[in-house]
Amino acid sequence: MRPFLLLDVDGPLNPREPSAEFVRHEIVEGDRSWTVHLNPSHGAELRDLVTTFDLVWASSWEQGANRLLAPLLGLPQLPTIEWPDRTPIPTSSWKTPYVAAWVGERPFVWLDDGVDERDIAYFARPCQLVHRVDSQTGLTPGDFAVVRAWQRENLLR
Numbered sequence: 001m002r003p004f005l006l007l008d009v010d011g012p013l014n015p016r017e018p019s020a021e022f023v024r025h026e027i028v029e030g031d032r033s034w035t036v037h038l039n040p041s042h043g044a045e046l047r048d049l050v051t052t053f054d055l056v057w058a059s060s061w062e063q064g065a066n067r068l069l070a071p072l073l074g075l076p077q078l079p080t081i082e083w084p085d086r087t088p089i090p091t092s093s094w095k096t097p098y099v100a101a102w103v104g105e106r107p108f109v110w111l112d113d114g115v116d117e118r119d120i121a122y123f124a125r126p127c128q129l130v131h132r133v134d135s136q137t138g139l140t141p142g143d144f145a146v147v148r149a150w151q152r153e154n155l156l157r
């Protein structure tokens with residue numbers, strides 16, 4: 001079973017305090033506009049991980065991530081988890097029940113800044129990793145090292 005790599009956008013890929021490596025993009029669609037900061041090295045890292053993982057958007061951008069962001073990161077169109085109801089639940093991130101339904105028994109790594117110990121505990125299987133990313137910096141080499149370590153532990157045995 002190929003694992004999923006579940007990607008949040010705001011925080012991990014579009015951080016609050018982007019370093020000089022990030023490129024500022026002004027996105028306009030109809031009468032809406034957004035400013036995002038994306039790191040070209042993230043696109044390169046993620047394209048490399050496609051050999052092992054099925055990448056999936058797990059972001060409140062939903063299909064907008066494919067339309068507006070994937071081309072900027074050099075990523076193909078990806079499957080996208082949709083969130084019919086964002087009501088917070090007491091035990092975890094509002095995304096967690098939807099992520100659980102999406103992944104089923106498949107192994108995965110989920111990169112998100114909005115998760116905590118409760119979300120991590122929600123997925124008891126060791127091959128299902130919820131990894132919290134710092135929303136200030138976005139994904140760092142250390143986060144990608146966590147993904148690579150998981151890959152070695154779970155896939156290369």
Ligand SMILES: [Mg+2]
Nearest residue numbers: 008010011113
């Ligand atoms: Mg986020």
